[in-house]
Amino acid sequence: MGGPNADAAGDSFLSERSAKVFVAGHRGLVGSAIVRKLRDLGFANLVLRTHAELDLTRQSDVEDFFASEKPRFVILAAAKVGGIHANNTYPADFIAINLQIQTNVIDSAHRHGVKKLLFLGSSCIYPKFAPQPIMEDALLTAPLEPTNEWYAIAKIAGIKMCQAYRIQYSWDAISGMPTNLYGPNDNFHPENSHVLPALMRRFHEAKVRGAKEVVVWGTGSPLREFLHVDDLADAVVFLMEKYSGLGHVNVGSGKEVTIKELAELVKEVVGFEGQLVWDSSKPDGTPRKLMDSSKLANLGWTPKISLKEGLRDTYKWYLENVKQ
Numbered sequence: 325m326g327g328p329n330a331d332a333a334g335d336s337f338l339s340e341r342s343a344k345v346f347v348a349g350h351r352g353l354v355g356s357a358i359v360r361k362l363r364d365l366g367f368a369n370l371v372l373r374t375h376a377e378l379d380l381t382r383q384s385d386v387e388d389f390f391a392s393e394k395p396r397f398v399i400l401a402a403a404k405v406g407g408i409h410a411n412n413t414y415p416a417d418f419i420a421i422n423l424q425i426q427t428n429v430i431d432s433a434h435r436h437g438v439k440k441l442l443f444l445g446s447s448c449i450y451p452k453f454a455p456q457p458i459m460e461d462a463l464l465t466a467p468l469e470p471t472n473e474w475y476a477i478a479k480i481a482g483i484k485m486c487q488a489y490r491i492q493y494s495w496d497a498i499s500g501m502p503t504n505l506y507g508p509n510d511n512f513h514p515e516n517s518h519v520l521p522a523l524m525r526r527f528h529e530a531k532v533r534g535a536k537e538v539v540v541w542g543t544g545s546p547l548r549e550f551l552h553v554d555d556l557a558d559a560v561v562f563l564m565e566k567y568s569g570l571g572h573v574n575v576g577s578g579k580e581v582t583i584k585e586l587a588e589l590v591k592e593v594v595g596f597e598g599q600l601v602w603d604s605s606k607p608d609g610t611p612r613k614l615m616d617s618s619k620l621a622n623l624g625w626t627p628k629i630s631l632k633e634g635l636r637d638t639y640k641w642y643l644e645n646v647k648q
């Protein structure tokens with residue numbers, strides 16, 4: 325634990341628990357889990373700004389913020405995120421806003437003496453047909469999935485910025501690429517949420533209505549990987565403490581489930597007793613998407629929350645927090 329002078333004296337993240345840590349995007353799925361984790365660990369000096377208080381796309385505001393707050397550590401979990409439909413409809417927003425947020429934060433953080441920064445991207449940075457499980461070195465080896473390339477290009481630029489600042493300035497900027505995440509504070513919007521919260525909402529609403537069946541698109545055969553966001557937050561702290569390399573690091577659970585298995589599990593956790601019907605006339609999407617997280621495992625980190633346990637926790641949060 326850091327003592328009163330830990331800000332100046334400590335030489336690791338966990339030894340500086342009184343240092344200022346700026347968690348950008350602290351009200352989102354990822355940022356809120358990181359804040360919970362840091363508070364649990366006794367970090368007492370978190371610097372937090374809502375989007376309304378500090379718009380990270382505004383370069384001079386970000387500059388003023390870093391000049392006055394001078395955080396010691398930065399975790400960059402603010403981004404404009406969305407599904408295929410949003411990416412297709414607002415490509416300019418996805419590329420411009422993400423480039424602006426990350427460029428402003430990374431550059432200001434470096435110039436105002438931040439000791440270490442962690443940038444978060446996602447598995448969409450990898451080529452559409454990358455060999456599975458996807459290793460870090462698949463980056464930039466083939467074309468991206470066109471539907472979200474705007475977002476992916478911005479995230480790849482973020483990884484490259486961290487690398488460039490490390491090379492030119494010997495500055496400790498690292499990048500983590502999480503797999504599909506879920507957990508408290510997820511987006512349960514009926515139209516534009518990811519598959520897991522969308523299924524949870526649909527089963528819940530069907531249970532409340534007393535519906536006999538829920539129809540889900542596709543055959544249920546695609547394989548996907550999910551990680552509870554509290555596991556991600558744990559991995560983020562681990563990387564802040566242990567990792568200072570040039571290359572980005574995949575953060576996954578390493579466990580694959582078919583969409584069918586996922587849907588059955590969500591149905592069970594929610595307690596929907598009707599039928600689950602697959603509409604195989606609808607498209608399935610990519611057959612398999614799994615990240616290879618052996619680099620992180622070799623560094624010494626493994627996930628702890630099983631999918632069933634994570635789903636129970638998420639459903640509890642949903643019942644308590646999402647307007648029914």
Ligand SMILES: NC(=O)c1ccc[n+]([C@@H]2O[C@H](COP(=O)([O-])OP(=O)(O)OC[C@H]3O[C@@H](n4cnc5c(N)ncnc54)[C@H](OP(=O)(O)O)[C@@H]3O)[C@@H](O)[C@H]2O)c1
Nearest residue numbers: 349351352353354375379380381402403445446502504505
């Ligand atoms: N969710 C996933 O499955 C997943 C998977 C892999 C990687 N990730 C990565 O994790 C990061 C965070 O994702 P998330 O799922 O936590 O997203 P999220 O829930 O939408 O949270 C993003 C946060 O960023 C804030 N933000 C957006 N634009 C901002 C701006 N201009 N200025 C200040 N704050 C701004 C948002 O505030 P407002 O809501 O007020 O705009 C929100 O609090 C992203 O980099 C994403 O790529 C997520």
